[in-house]
Amino acid sequence: MKQSILIAIILLMSHDAFADFLKFESVRYSPHDASQRMSWKKEEPPQTSRGFAVDMPTHTPPTYTPEEQRTIFSSGLLRLEEELAPYRKLIERTAESFGLEPSLVSAVIKAESNFSPKGVSYKGAQGMMQLMPGTASDMGVNNPFDPVQNIIGGVKYLKLMLQEFGNVKLALAAYNAGPERVKAVNRIPNIRETQDYVEKVINYEKLFRKIFPRDYAMNP
Template identity: 50%
Template sequence: MTQAYYLLRYIRAGLVLVCISLAQLVSIPVIAAVDNSANGQSKGVRVYTYSKPDGTMAFSDTPPSEGHFMVRWYDCYACQVDSDINWQTLALHQHPFRDSIIRAAKLHQLEPALIRAVIHAESNFDVNAVSRSGAMGLMQLMPVTAAEVGVSNAFDGASNILGGSAYLAKMLRRFDGRLDHALAAYNAGPGNVEKYRGIPPFKETRTYIKRVKLLLHRYRAQSS
């Protein structure tokens, strides 16, 4: 991408993410810390967000020494193998981004239920979600992938859905319509699917596929 959204710096203790410019990001509220793990949020890496004196937003694996901050979980929502979420009864999001999902589904010849299931699995419909690896927004687009599908602002919900759907459709074509393979490629990269000649032996990826398909089944049932 021509404009960097952030600077990633890995340190021994964990990940530190510092925004280059707050103006390049959508607004993220800074409030007193709230642990969302008890409210259906996956238990992932704990990341603290807070405003620096110069107005930029900082992301760190340790809380600031003073001031207000917000705790966020930056792992793929459906990838946590030890998640205690009940995926059979988890509340669905049938209405958010309805028009954008329908538009993307028609454009890329995908089921709206599949797009909604992937959004749910990737970010739980958090338009501001950022992963440890740098994936952004609703469908968790990596910067390279966002550039590939023509998304200049991955934190814009409609743009993210169009780009993520384009990439998902590309993976389905690449793997001859095999959904499991396409989802594995979306999660772990198409190179790994080709390397292992099928679903990679990664627990997170296999868990992700299982949960996306369960969500797809449930969204199909609700829309029928």
Template identity: 50%
Template sequence: MRRPLAIATAGVMLAASLAMSATDARAGKLYYYVDEEGGFHFTNRPSSTAYSVFAVFRNFPDKSRDEIMRVVKRMSRRHGVDSNLVAAVIEVESNFEPDAVSHKGAQGLMQIMPATGKDLGLKKPFDMEDNIEAGVKYLKEQLSRFGDNALALAAYNAGPKQVERYDGVPPFPETRQYVQKVLSIYKRLKGGKP
């Protein structure tokens, strides 16, 4: 048996044993990447965008939504941002998955790009508290800069320079849909109040 195939087989066996040994009632993911020598590396908390999803499991330990919301409320109070808006951003950005990584490389619950995270002093992008605090700080910066939820959300998604360039929400379909979706969830979380 060739080495990469043997390693892949071992990885499948590892994944299966992790799935069988997990006892929590939530779902989770196992990630992997293949190094230059053909070696497989597995984790449930990817440290870079080199990792891809290997398997999705039920009964895999994860942070509960209630635990995440406690941190959201604390960080929102600390930085003067509506916690319902922060929760809406998290729902759209990562669907409350602390280890989420986008195809563009955004990381964690609030899907912070590595360069933005560096500017915000974010050292552990997959740490729930650090990620939420950095995301809330960045959202607060955009709210202060633009003075409007829709524009701040557009800046969060497309970048503040794009909002300035177009003097409003940029005409990108992804950004327009993002703003609409976050504001819709925000309204629902506030009990339908504008």
């Protein structure tokens, strides 16, 4: 009940009020030893007008007739909109406050938990953005099953990975496999799960762009 009330309050906030809320949450949940445990760089990487560079997948997609493409696309997009609807405003405002695109945040949530606030992976990752307990603690998340805390913590962590690597695909690989594995090879690790995850998120992001019609910076 408290969780539902909190989400309702956030959805009714003005943009400025929500920004103030995020500032409060960031201070309240500020980790004390995250820099020692996670070794994030301080310098900002080169950016595009609003986001980070990304090299898009180069494989050739399956060939469908125009009618098949319309059917597949429209049915899939409608399903995504339905899954997104309860959390759309929360995602939009959190993403904007951290300078990220809501399409990318939504794609990560879709790939991680399929928009399930109570999801738990076999490795122990929890909540909508599937935060591991250590990462959740670093991001100041006290209750990983609270959508508000989980999304704020997950977006904060995703932003840090983008700042660390300056590339969306590498940041997604780090989100999935851990930043140390990505830094060790300076590319997406040769881990099938991680490679599939990155491609899945990139493909979902393309679809979510249709739901969030904005000026996107995720260009090659």
